Amino acid sequence: MKHLRYLVPLGLLLVLLYFLRAGLSLNPREVPSPLIGKPAPVFSLPRLDQPAVRIAKDDLRGKVWILNVWASWCVACRQEHPLLVAYAKSSQVPIYGLNYKDEPAAGLKWLADFGNPYTASLADRDGRVGIDFGVYGVPETFVIDGEGVIRYKHIGPLTPEVLRDTIDPLLKQLHG
């Protein structure tokens, strides 16, 4: 019984340490998106390279696709880009770019300089489609299924681990 007065505070301390430790491993920048499992927002945007041609959400219905939000002013996109270019070569699904709040000329030059992994890039100059997708930290990557439902969202630059451990298995599952 006498041990209890030492064991109880010790136990409480261990619980506290556990939560503090768990808190350290969380990333406060990663805000879970309420859009996962919900239909992607409806959009219709001009192509970055051909402003006269528009692409709408319904044009992509029936296929699984990846939406990668990028901008020429975005430093982390530069970091992510070589991985995306390499991934596009072997990818089973089309990757669409959302060129977020960017100058079209700057965006096109960026693609010419660093490679273009995108089936097409959509020009979201005023960022409204970005807001609909809940974009707050470029780059962001969404996986959208054939029904037009958002299945996954990654915030920040993609990594080989995310592609291998999360996105590829998800794509495989979606293709069933």
Add this chain to the structure above:
Amino acid sequence: MANARIALCRWRALALSAVLACAGGWALANEAAPASADPALEARVTKLSTELRCLVCQNQTIADSHAELAVDLRRQVREMLQAGQSEQQVIDFMTARYGDFVLYRPPFKALTALLWVGPALMMVLGLGTLFVVLRRRSRLADAAFEADGADDAPNDPHLS
């Protein structure tokens, strides 16, 4: 001594520049708001903006922040209110896209219950423990306490 004084000066300069930077930011924020013909609308936009978190700089509201996203979201708020939508509709619009995290005052529900009740619960627990311990001690006989030593004696030289 001289070193301490320099350190103090530095600290003051730092504090002053921080205050100035904040004041400057504030002035700029006021200037940056697009002049709307309707001050009542502008007041509603500002009020609502102070309820919404800027997700880029997470400890600022979109009213305070200069991040591009905050500017865009303020524009969104203004447009929606201008179009005759209610405050609640704007809040629903934001939470549908960014989640409850966008709200500076998260709603009370199962997921956030601990957040709201936690601090009060901790205080009740702490005060309760204190109360129980003190009451138990007050009932103990004097013999249960050990003297702390000579210092604790009634004729403590430090007290006289």
